[in-house]
Amino acid sequence: xxxxxxxDERRFRDRVRAFLHRELPSDWAEVARHGPGSAEQTAxxxxxxxxxxxxxxxxxxxxxxxxxxxxxxxxxxxxxxEMWAAGEPRGAQYMNVNWIGPTLMRYGSxxxxxxxxxAMAAGNAIWCQGFSEPEAGSDLASLRTKAxxxxxxxxxxxxxxxxxxxxxxxxxxxxARVPGAGDGKAAIAIFLVPMDTPGIEVRSIPSLxxxxxxxxxFLTGVRVPASARLGAEGEGWSIISYALANxxxxxxxxxxSSRTLSRMAARLKDEGRFDDPVIRARAGSxxxxxxxxxxxxxRAVSMRAKGQPAGPEANIARVAVVEADHAxxxxxxxxxxxxxxxxxxxxxADDAAILAHHERAIVAGIAAGAAEIQLDLVARRHLDLxxxxx
Ligand SMILES: Cc1cc2nc3c(=O)[nH]c(=O)nc-3n(C[C@H](O)[C@H](O)[C@H](O)COP(=O)(O)OP(=O)(O)OC[C@H]3O[C@@H](n4cnc5c(N)ncnc54)[C@H](O)[C@@H]3O)c2cc1C
Numbered sequence: 097x098x099x100x101x102x103x104d105e106r107r108f109r110d111r112v113r114a115f116l117h118r119e120l121p122s123d124w125a126e127v128a129r130h131g132p133g134s135a136e137q138t139a140x141x142x143x144x145x146x147x148x149x150x151x152x153x154x155x156x157x158x159x160x161x162x163x164x165x166x167x168x169x170x171x172x173x174x175x176x177x178e179m180w181a182a183g184e185p186r187g188a189q190y191m192n193v194n195w196i197g198p199t200l201m202r203y204g205s206x207x208x209x210x211x212x213x214x215a216m217a218a219g220n221a222i223w224c225q226g227f228s229e230p231e232a233g234s235d236l237a238s239l240r241t242k243a244x245x246x247x248x249x250x251x252x253x254x255x256x257x258x259x260x261x262x263x264x265x266x267x268x269x270x271x272a273r274v275p276g277a278g279d280g281k282a283a284i285a286i287f288l289v290p291m292d293t294p295g296i297e298v299r300s301i302p303s304l305x306x307x308x309x310x311x312x313x314f315l316t317g318v319r320v321p322a323s324a325r326l327g328a329e330g331e332g333w334s335i336i337s338y339a340l341a342n343x344x345x346x347x348x349x350x351x352x353s354s355r356t357l358s359r360m361a362a363r364l365k366d367e368g369r370f371d372d373p374v375i376r377a378r379a380g381s382x383x384x385x386x387x388x389x390x391x392x393x394x395r396a397v398s399m400r401a402k403g404q405p406a407g408p409e410a411n412i413a414r415v416a417v418v419e420a421d422h423a424x425x426x427x428x429x430x431x432x433x434x435x436x437x438x439x440x441x442x443x444x445a446d447d448a449a450i451l452a453h454h455e456r457a458i459v460a461g462i463a464a465g466a467a468e469i470q471l472d473l474v475a476r477r478h479l480d481l482x483x484x485x486x
Contacts, residue, residue: 099391099394101174105170105171105174108171108174108175109174109178111153112153112174112175112178112179113178115148115151115153116178116179116182116185119144119147119148120182120185124182124183124185125183125445125448125449125452126445126448127140128183128184128185128448128449128452129306129448129451129452130306130307130308131305131306131307131308131309131455132184132187132188132260132261132305132306132309133187133188133260133261133263133264133306133308133309133310134306134307134308134309135264135308137185137187137306138187138188138222138261138264140185140187141185141186141187141188141189141219141222142219142220142222144185144186144219145186145187145189145219145220146218146219146220147219148186148219149163149217149218149219152165153175154186154189154193154217154219155193155197155216155217156171156172156175157169157171157172158197158198158201158217159201162197162201162209162213162214162217163213163214163217163218164217168401169397169400169401170397170401173348173397176190176194176347176348177348177351178351180347180348180349180351180352181348181351181352181354181355183352183449183452187222187261188222188223188224188260188261188264188265189216189219189221189222190347191223191225192216192221192223193216195339195340196216196223196269196339197213197216197217199269199326199335199338199339200212200213200288200326201213202338203326203327203331203335203338204326205323207323208288208323208326212267212288221266221267222261222264222265222266222267223261223265223266223267223268223269224259224260224261224262224265224267224268224269224291224311224313225259225260225268225269226241226256226259226262226268226269226270226271226289226313227239227256227271227336228256228257228258228259229241229254229255229256229257230255230257233258233466234465234466234468234469236271236336237280237281237284237333238280239254239271239272239273239284240254240273241253241254241255241256241270241271241272241273241315242254242272242273242274242275243272243273243274243285243287243320244274244275245274246319248321248322249319249320249321249322249324250272250274250287250319250320250322250324250325251317251318251319252270252272252287252289252295252315252317252318252319252320253315253316253317253318254272254315255312255313255314255315256270256312256313256315257301257311257312257313258301258310258311258463259298259310259311259312259313260309260310260311260463261309262291262298262311262313263298263300263308263311264308265291266290266291266292267288267289267290267291268287268288268289268290268291268296268313269286269288269326269339270286270287270288270289270315271284271285271286271287271332271336272284272285272287273285274329277329277330278330281332281333282330282333284332284333284336285325285326285327285329285331285332286325286326286327286332286335286336287320287324287325287326288324288326289318289320289324293318293319293320294317294318294319295315295316295317295318295319296313296314296315296318297313297314297316298311298312298313298314299311299312299313299314304455304458304459305455305456305458305459306455340465341405341406341410347417347464348390348393348417349389349417349420349421349456349460350386350387350389350390350393350416350417350420350421351390352453352456353382353385353386353389353420353421353423353424353453353457354383354386354387354390354420354424356424356428356449356450356453357379357382357383357386357424357427359446359449359450360379360424360427360428360431360432360450361379363432363446364379364431364432369431375431378427378430378431379427381423382420382423382424382426382427385416385419385420385423385424386420386423386424388416388420389413389416389417389419389420392409392412392413392416393413393416393417395409395413396409396410396412396413407477408473408474408477408478411470411471411473411474411477411478412470412474412478414465414467414470415467415470415471415474417460418460418461418467418470421453421456421457421460421461422457422460422461424453424457425453425454425457425458428450428453428454429454432450434447435447435450435451436450436451436454
């Protein structure tokens with residue numbers, strides 16, 4: 097197996113890095129500190145993503161007919177690593193690039209594609225993902241929001257929770273149950289709902305990852321036309337499975353963890369503390385966790401690049417990414433506790449970046465599907481253990 101990048105891939109990475117170096121402002125670490133769903137980072141992404149698009153670096157892996165260049169999966173992944181390591185300056189728009197756009201390309205009607213995809217490719221669209229509900233997170237199939245057929249369209253009633261970006265999004269990728277369409281997963285349909293539709297109320301939930309990041313969304317008598325439904329009524333769950341397979345390998349957090357660890361090591365060297373054998377051993381095991389997460393993620397990406405379906409390899413990779421996050425975070429807390437004081441310590445951009453990594457590491461094992469659920473899937477699909485074994 098050859099783990100080396102090709103010359104083309106190296107050149108592509110250099111190009112992305114040069115663009116970021118040129119285009120990110122000197123106070124970017126401060127903007128990123130507010131959180132990916134904050135007004136500050138969203139405003140920044142509305143300016144940054146069109147520049148990325150003009151450079152051909154927003155959706156290079158998309159087909160040419162949708163504004164891309166049909167570039168290989170690995171380039172898309174390199175782009176993700178560099179963006180994520182830089183604090184994700186695309187903000188919410190990373191979701192469009194990774195999974196909402198590709199899902200609409202595959203399942204959307206011609207009208208939906210024409211309405212939504214060009215704005216995503218131009219870097220001008222903020223979406224939110226309305227999946228989780230108060231009683232339906234890990235067990236998404238038990239969601240209760242209803243879409244009742246009415247006069248050629250649907251009337252939607254229910255509640256979503258933990259919805260990232262909802263306060264500033266223009267459109268929601270919403271899951272709801274169509275009564276009478278069957279049980280469980282079979283009754284779930286997807287709706288593309290403009291957030292200014294009457295009957296939608298968004299309430300912000302205070303959180304440690306940044307103000308304005310997560311929300312409750314209340315839907316009361318929200319009327320949408322049948323043309324807002326994505327795919328057929330019984331097709332919702334298979335579309336979601338496709339969308340989530342793209343979403344979940346799409347966040348190369350280990351790259352941010354690895355670079356954060358390097359910042360920490362540099363600080364400890366400056367302070368003359370890196371010769372301590374305990375510090376060196378702990379740094380080494382955190383670095384090993386990052387590299388393990390990288391290799392396991394590359395395995396899952398390699399399968400995707402070959403057109404193979406996402407298997408347990410993707411679940412294993414996600415658990416490894418969460419463990420790497422935590423190893424780096426715990427290393428920093430133990431040996432650079434000053435960086436974690438309110439306001440991001442006093443080490444300037446370095447402390448702000450270390451604190452931002454830590455806050456996101458806390459939620460990394462919950463958002464986009466809890467790590468325990470991934471372990472459960474690994475136990476059943478990979479280790480072949482029986483369901484419910486102690
Ligand atoms: C920062 C953040 C952003 C988010 N953004 C969005 C978003 O934009 N859109 C959206 O729809 N959702 C979003 N979520 C919600 C996220 O997807 C859910 O929190 C997650 O799926 C877990 O669901 P839950 O919170 O209902 O917890 P639960 O499902 O109730 O789980 C609680 C605990 O029990 C464990 N558990 C549950 N079932 C099992 C099981 N079968 N086996 C073993 N352990 C189990 C879980 O691992 C977890 O530790 C976000 C969450 C966070 C933290």
